[in-house]
Structure formats: structure tokens, C-alpha cells
Amino acid sequence: MSYLNSLIQKNNLLQLQKIKKNNDEILFLYDLLKSRKNSISHKKIPTFKEHYNFVKEHPYRCWYLIKRQNKYIGSIYALKNNNIGVQLKKNFEKYTSDAINLFLRKHKPLSEIKSLRTGYYTFNISIKDKTLSSILKKMGGKVVQQTFILE
Numbered sequence: 001m002s003y004l005n006s007l008i009q010k011n012n013l014l015q016l017q018k019i020k021k022n023n024d025e026i027l028f029l030y031d032l033l034k035s036r037k038n039s040i041s042h043k044k045i046p047t048f049k050e051h052y053n054f055v056k057e058h059p060y061r062c063w064y065l066i067k068r069q070n071k072y073i074g075s076i077y078a079l080k081n082n083n084i085g086v087q088l089k090k091n092f093e094k095y096t097s098d099a100i101n102l103f104l105r106k107h108k109p110l111s112e113i114k115s116l117r118t119g120y121y122t123f124n125i126s127i128k129d130k131t132l133s134s135i136l137k138k139m140g141g142k143v144v145q146q147t148f149i150l151e
Helices: 003-011 023-035 048-056 090-106 130-138
Strands: 014-018 062-068 071-078 084-088
Touching: 014 090, 023 048, 023 062, 023 071, 062 090, 071 090, 084 090, 090 130
Parallel strands: none
Antiparallel strands: 014 062, 062 071, 071 084
């Protein structure tokens, strides 16, 4: 491999860094949350204090920051029901499938529990999130349900 190809490959390398819950990470995650265009988990942005407490006590099975060239570019997590959430900063969305694949190589889904959890990973995304929907379809993802809320 040539030096140039090696350099290009290193520059495109993503890393997953386990959330340590320090202030820099919490600030980045809050900025990432505020930049989200299509939310399904909340109607309004939580306060910083609410977010801080959430990160400190998060309910996730595992949660990572996505890094490229030693800079945070997004976050990915899995719940105990095998649902994955992923968000990358706007200029880095092209790395979404790479981040998901890196996560999938690191973590296998938990085994199925009938009526509670599938034995494979799922993604709940906003119907308005055409970008992530397209990425997941290109990765072989299939739409298997619609979710409705009653207020």
C-alpha cells in the first residue's frame, strides 16, 4: 500500500470511545442533541441539567462517542431491547454506516426474549429522517413496523 493510500485510510478511520460521563463528553452530547432535526424521544430539548443527569444515569446497555481524527463526530448506543440509536454531526453523516458496522462488529444483539426483545438489532427512527432511512436500507435494513403515538 502506498504512503498516500495509507494516510487516506488512517484519516477515514473511525473509533468508538465508551462514554466516560465527563464534562467534555456531556457538553458534546448536549450540542449533538440540540442539533437533532428529527426527534422521536422528546418534544422539547431538555435543560442542560436534565441532560447532565440523564448521561450520568443513562439506561443504555452500551454507549459510545464516535471519533474521527481524534474529534467527536457523533454517538451510538444500544438499549437492552436491542434497539440502536445513532446520530452523527451534519457534516459527518457520510460515516454513519461505517459507525454502525463498527458497532455491530463490537456487539452482538442480546438473545431473544419472546414478546419482549427480538434477537436482532432494530432502529426506531423518525419518519422524517430520510437520510438515516436511506442509509439503513442501503445496508440491507428492512422496514418491519410503523409506530404510532396517542397523546
